[in-house]
Amino acid sequence: MLFITSRMPTVNTEPALNKDFVFDLQNNSSSRSFFCCTRHKKGKYEEIGSMNLLKSLKAAKVRQVLVYIHGFSNLPEDVFAATEELQKLCDKKKSGEVLVLPLVWPCDADLGIIKDYWDDQKAADQSAFTFARVMQRFMEWRNSVEYDPEDDPCLKRINLLAHSMGNRVLRQTLSNWKHYDQPQGLPLLFRNTFMVAADILNESLHKGEAGELISHASRNVIVYYASDDLALRASKVSNLKNGEASRRLGHSGPENMELTPKNVYAVDCDDVNTLYDPPKGHSYFRSGLKKGQPGIVFEHIFETLVSGRVFPNEEYRKSSILSLNKA
Structure with missing residues (x-):
């Protein structure tokens, strides 16, 4: 499995590549550098460098890449387990x-969910500086005559799925990328951006707000939300400390769809989220009622990946409700 991380290793061998990359799980400060690695097996990782990772992505016998940004309180092996589940579900649908x-x-390894939450918010914001460098490195590679020549261009479509606080990472990453590297505006990089149980304010995608850049960088932006997501209820209470009284985007969808860019869509998952992820109803975008069997949220995500259309039979539709009765 290929992966990119802003989490510090126990030993940093820069500029040489680290053949035995070991995560420092006690350090949740983001590295200024990013590390491009491969996971050979559980607990065994090797740094391969950005050019080798991009070369491997280009050579991979797939049509599309789905970048996955995880939520808070996830250690690396938690992320890899979720990634493996997503990969198996994708392969099951269409190899x-x-x-x-x-x-x-770098999520926190401390005990105590509230302390973890605040530490992880800081780590999310710090990581955005690092991942903005990832975006810029990719653009430089894609525009390189040496690495991506016109007679052999990389034609893979790039999509992104951000879960929970991963949406904060995404929002801040694009903001930093524009500020430091793309002041004239962000390129249309992502075919689809899936925002699942997003732990950001529900006005974030409105025109003029910080999250509007997500719609600039994406052909489609799909928000999956559920009003009874217990993890986001706790998030709302926690954020009162910072004066954020508004509901979370993953609770209600966009506050006002008329104020969002035209490529933003909202999908209500209230009927299935707690069935797929009891009792919290927060991680409902992978398997459904049975592990390894796709739920209808994943089905919608995958159909959108393949078709490039959110509601392919209804051109002007902007929202929908996912229900087992419609499956």
């Missing part, structure tokens, strides 16, 4: 279609 590439940012 050779999608390769899942996780971005691993």
Whole structure:
């Protein structure tokens, strides 16, 4: 499994590549550098460098790449387990279609969910500086005559799935990328951006707000939300400390769809989220009622990946409700 991380290793061998990359799980500060690695097996990782990772992605016999940004309180092996589940579900639907590439940012290993939450918010914001460098490195590679020549261009479509606080990482990453490297505006990099149980304010995607850049960098932006997501209820209470009284995007969808860019869509998952992830109803985007069997949220994500259309039979539709009765 290929992955990119802003999490520090126990030993940093820069500029040489680290053949025995070991995560420092007690350090949740983001590295200024990013590390491109491969996971050989549980607990065995090797740093391969950005050019080798991009070369491997280009050579992979798949049509699309799905970048996965995980949520808070996930240690690396938690992220890899979720990635493996996503990959197996994709392969089960259509072999050779999608390769899942996780971005691993440094969640906290402390006990206590509230302390973890605040530490992880800080780590998410710090990691955004690092992942903005990932975006810029990719653009430089894609525009390189040496690495991506016109007679052999990389034609893979790039998509992104951000879960929970991973949406904060995404929002801040694009903001930093524009500020430091793309002041004229962000390129249309992602075919689809899936925002699942997003732990950011529900006004974030409105025009003029910080999250509007997500729609600039994406052909489609799909928000999956559920009003009874217990993890986001706790998040709302926690954020009162910072004066954020608004609901979370993953609770209600966009506050006002008329204020969002036209490529933003909302999908209500209230009917299935707690069935797929009892009792919290927060990680409902992978398997359904049975592990290894796709749920209808994943089915919608995958159909959108393949078709490039959120509601292919209804051109002007902007929202929907996912229900087992419709499956």
